[in-house]
Amino acid sequence: MQILLRPPQVPRADAICERAVGTLRRELLDRILIDNEAPVQAVLAEYIRHDDQHRPHQSRRQLPPDRTTPPAPANVTDRQAQRIRRQPLLGGLINPYRRTT
Secondary structure: OOOOOOOOEEEEEEHHHHHHHHHHHHHHOOOOOOOOOOHHHHHHHHHHHHHHHHOOEHHHHEOOOOOOOOOOOOOOOOOOOOEEEEEOOOOOEOOOEEOOO
């Protein structure tokens, strides 16, 4: 690990970092027993991948950071034809859902 210093004249940087660390602790680290650095890096990499590719962000109008256009709205005429698939990540701590046909 490496200690990063807050840039001078940027008081909001502390709040942003504290919020990110708090989110990681609440959603991941408080629920997993980790004994060394390798599992921490694997868990954080999986969480970052989920956060960037799937999780909606309010500041981006509910779009993930890796997406620039909203997904096409689904035309649901037959409810039995549209299925939802859950893909558990990190042993079920995170559960993204996707439409399948």
